[in-house]
Amino acid sequence: MKKFPLHTKAATLLAALIFLFAACSQGRTDAGFPDMDSARLDELLKQSEGKPVVLCFWTTWCPACREEIPELAHSAKEYGDKVVFAAVSMDEKRDALETFFANKEPGVPVYLGDPALATRFQVTAIPHLVVFDRSGKPVFSRAGLFPKDMLSMILDKALEK
Numbered sequence: 183m184k185k186f187p188l189h190t191k192a193a194t195l196l197a198a199l200i201f202l203f204a205a206c207s208q209g210r211t212d213a214g215f216p217d218m219d220s221a222r223l224d225e226l227l228k229q230s231e232g233k234p235v236v237l238c239f240w241t242t243w244c245p246a247c248r249e250e251i252p253e254l255a256h257s258a259k260e261y262g263d264k265v266v267f268a269a270v271s272m273d274e275k276r277d278a279l280e281t282f283f284a285n286k287e288p289g290v291p292v293y294l295g296d297p298a299l300a301t302r303f304q305v306t307a308i309p310h311l312v313v314f315d316r317s318g319k320p321v322f323s324r325a326g327l328f329p330k331d332m333l334s335m336i337l338d339k340a341l342e343k
Contacts, residue, residue: 255289
C-alpha cells in the first residue's frame with residue numbers, strides 16, 4: 183500500500199469538506215423554498231385532509247404582501263396544528279426569497295410558485311388568499327390584505343364545517 187505525504191492527505195480532506203459544504207448549502211436553499219405547482223399543492227391538500235388549508239399568493243416586492251406574511255405567521259401560531267398555512271411567492275427568482283428572509287423566519291412554509299398554479303386559482307392581483315375546507319375544496323379565494331382578525335373570521339368559519 184502506497185503512503186501519501188501528510189500535505190496530500192490534508193489537501194484531499196480539505197477538498198472533500200469544501201465539496202460537502204457546498205452541496206449541503208445548496209440543499210438547504212432548495213429545501214427552504216421548494217417549488218409549489220399543482221401536483222405539490224394536491225399532495226399538500228391530501229396530507230392535510232381534515233384540516234383547513236390557507237394558501238397565500240404574494241411577492242417580496244409588494245407592500246401589502248409584506249404586511250400579509252407576518253399576519254399569516256401570527257395566525258399560524260394562534261391556530262397551531264388545526265390549520266395548515268403556506269405562502270406561495272410569485273417572485274421570478276428564489277434569490278428574492280433568500281434576500282427577503284435573510285434575517286428573519288417566515289413563520290409559515292414558503293414556496294416558490296408556478297404561474298400555472300396562480301392561473302388555477304385566477305390570481306390576478308396580490309396578495310391573494312385561497313382557503314380550502316377540511317376536504318380540500320376551495321371555499322374562499324380573494325385578492326387583498328387580510329389582517330389577522332379578518333383571517334380569523336374566515337378560518338373560524340372553515341373550522342365549523
